[in-house]
Amino acid sequence: MVEAVLSDYRTAPITPKLRALLAFIDVVARKSVLTTAEDVADVSNAGWSDDAIYDAITVCALFRFYNTWVDATGVSPLADYAASGKRLAHEGYAPVAEIVK
Numbered sequence: 661m662v663e664a665v666l667s668d669y670r671t672a673p674i675t676p677k678l679r680a681l682l683a684f685i686d687v688v689a690r691k692s693v694l695t696t697a698e699d700v701a702d703v704s705n706a707g708w709s710d711d712a713i714y715d716a717i718t719v720c721a722l723f724r725f726y727n728t729w730v731d732a733t734g735v736s737p738l739a740d741y742a743a744s745g746k747r748l749a750h751e752g753y754a755p756v757a758e759i760v761k
Contacts, residue, residue, distance in 0.1 A: 680706030688720050
């Protein structure tokens with residue numbers, strides 16, 4: 661399913677609700693200045709709450725920022741996701757007490 665969504669969310673075997681959110685995020689990511697109240701109404705009418713829409717916009721904006729920053733600074737992205745995933749699976753996240761030290 662992930663491959664189908666990455667290939668084309670419009671034809672992927674996903675719920676209409678998720679398809680509406682991805683269509684909205686496509687607009688936000690590609691032409692945010694042209695995002696309209698109608699775009700927001702469409703995704704809201706598909707069943708997404710205002711908070712979920714806000715969160716989706718925020719995640720999209722942050723990834724655009726991070727990608728632009730990485731590209732422009734030449735900082736290489738984290739490459740070892742598999743090792744990080746294994747560590748998190750076995751050790752979890754650091755306890756808050758360790759972070760605060």
